[in-house]
Amino acid sequence: MSYGLLDRLAEYAGLSEMETQRIAQSQNWFHVILQKVEEGYSANPQNLSSMVKAMGFHVGAETVGARESAIIHRVIFSQQKDKELGQFLRQHKLTFDGGQISPNYWVAVHGTEYSIGVEADHAEDAVKALNQVVQYTQATESQVIAWADEGFSHFNQTQLVFFQSLYTELQSKLQLRNTLTVMK
Numbered sequence: 001m002s003y004g005l006l007d008r009l010a011e012y013a014g015l016s017e018m019e020t021q022r023i024a025q026s027q028n029w030f031h032v033i034l035q036k037v038e039e040g041y042s043a044n045p046q047n048l049s050s051m052v053k054a055m056g057f058h059v060g061a062e063t064v065g066a067r068e069s070a071i072i073h074r075v076i077f078s079q080q081k082d083k084e085l086g087q088f089l090r091q092h093k094l095t096f097d098g099g100q101i102s103p104n105y106w107v108a109v110h111g112t113e114y115s116i117g118v119e120a121d122h123a124e125d126a127v128k129a130l131n132q133v134v135q136y137t138q139a140t141e142s143q144v145i146a147w148a149d150e151g152f153s154h155f156n157q158t159q160l161v162f163f164q165s166l167y168t169e170l171q172s173k174l175q176l177r178n179t180l181t182v183m184k
Contacts, residue, residue: 001106004094008103012088029165036158040151049147052133056151059126064159066119069111077104078113 010020040057044050080086093100102108111117130148134141 001094001101001103005103005106008089008092008094011092012085029161029169033158033162033165036154036161040154040158048133048137048139049143052130052139052144052147053151053154055126055130055133056148056153057155058151059123059130059148060152060155060159062119062123062126064155066111066116066123069107069117069119070113073104073107073112077107 007020015023040061041054042050043054077086077089089103092103094103108115109117110119130144133139134144137144139147
C-alpha cells in the first residue's frame with residue numbers, strides 16, 4: 001500500500017515513470033538515510049546484542065511513527081480533503097484482487113489525528129519482546145537496556161540526519177526559487 005500511495009503522489013505531481021525511477025535510484029542524501037535504516041534493522045540472528053540493538057531501533061521507529069503518521073494524515077489528507085490533492089486521491093483508488101482502497105489508507109492505519117493506529121501497538125510489542133530477552137536469556141537487564149539504547153540512539157541519529165537533510169534541501173530549493181523570481 002505504501003508504494004501505491006507513492007505511485008499516486010507521483011502521478012498527482014505529473015512525474016513520468018522515468019522521472020520517478022530516476023528519483024528512486026538517485027544517490028542523494030535520501031539514499032544515505034535508507035542505508036542507515038537498513039543498518040538499524042540489520043541483525044545477526046546468532047548474536048544477541050545485534051538482535052537487541054535492532055529491536056531498540058524498531059522501538060524508536062514505532063514510537064515516532066505513530067506521531068509522524070498523524071501529522072502526515074492531518075497535513076496531506078485532512079487539510080487537503082476538499083482540495084485538488086484530496087479529490088485526486090479519492091478518484092484514483094488502488095486496485096487489488098480483493099477490491100479497491102484509498103491511497104491514504106496506508107497512512108491512516110498507522111495513525112491519524114484521531115487514532116493512534118498500529119504503530120503504538122507495535123512499539124508496545126517491541127518493548128514486551130525486550131522484556132522477554134531479559135526473562136529468557138542470560139543477558140542482564142542492564143545489558144539489554146544498554147544494547148536496546150544503542151539501537152534506539154541509532155534511530156534517533158537517523159531521524160536527525162533525515163530532517164537536517166530535508167531542511168537543507170528545502171532551503172536550497174526555496175533560495176533557488178527566490179533567486180529566479182528576483183531575476184524575472
